[in-house]
Every structure is written in structure tokens, then in C-alpha cells.
Amino acid sequence: MKTLGLVSCQEPKHRYRKASQEHIEIPNHLGRQFVVTAPNEVWVGDVTYIWTGNQWMYLAVVIDLFARKVIGW
Template structure:
């Protein structure tokens, strides 16, 4: 508002003035992601951009996103059957940890009873490359 009236004011000077007047900005602070202390593991890409699938339950894809839930961020993990392009499992959580993706995979597996050799494809984020998640994939899909 000050700059629209022709008075130059940088954000640093505005912050300093606001502090002096005990004013608080209504803009939320930027979310800072935690750094991971584990080594990053690269998993081979067997799908190799071949997204045309001939039958259900051959290839599942997964991803995590966040949605604003009125007063806080919620994280959503989805597992999609690449043949039908429909979700087969999903889970929500207040924190973006590996339990979120584990739960989504277990819901997907429970909804499609007795699967045989499903390929799972993801963006290889930390949720999907964690040791526990890889062991879970090996357990349900030997």
C-alpha cells in the first residue's frame, strides 16, 4: 500500500518497521522440508515410459501430494491402476512420512485380492525408496 502511494519500501524495511510496531504478518511462513540423513537409492525404471497397459493389475503407479484442508495441509498418497486410470488405494495423513505410502499400498492390495506380479512405478521420492517400503513391495509381490 505504501508503494502505491509513491513511497519506496523494501520488504526488509517493511519487516523492520513491523517489528518496531509489534505487528505480525498474516502471510503464512514457507514450509521447510527436513533433510534426509539416509543414502538415496536409485531403483531401475522397468516401465521406461511405456504407459500403455493391456490388462488390469499389471502396472500400478503411486504419488504423494498435499491438499489444503481448511486450516492445515493434509497429505494424500494414491495408488492408480495404469490400465483403468482409476485409484485402487489411497491414504491421507497430517505428515508426509513413509507410513502414508505404506497404508495406500496396503489398501490397494486389499482391494485387489490375490494379485500376481504387479509392477509398481513411482517418482522415486524418499517415500518410495525407503527400505521399509521396498520390503513391503517384495512381501506382497514376491
């Protein structure tokens, strides 16, 4: 790269900051017990961001943990 006069471009490192307010304590009702005996007892959710080529969009899904199937988005 030096002989060709090329230099790399790097993004600056992200600087993490401490929040000005503490987050409220949210109870963990599931307690990492993922064994479910009937449908509609436990629903879980996830959010992911998808680059569409010109903008970011997000996808939020709700999954029934018993059937392991998406029940809503």
C-alpha cells in the same frame, strides 16, 4: 507505493543444499512404456499435499494404469 509509505514483504529465496549422502539407485521398471494390456499389470501412485485451512494433509493414491482409475487411497 513510495508516496503511501508502503514496502513489499518477500520471503527469502530457498537455498538448495547438496545431500550429505547419495541416494540409492532405484531401477525404472516401467521405462516410460505406458501401454498396458490387462488390469493389475501396472499400478502407479502419486502423493499431493492439501492445505485444509489450518494444517497440511497429504493424499496418496494408487491408480491402475490399464483402467486409469483409482484403486486405493
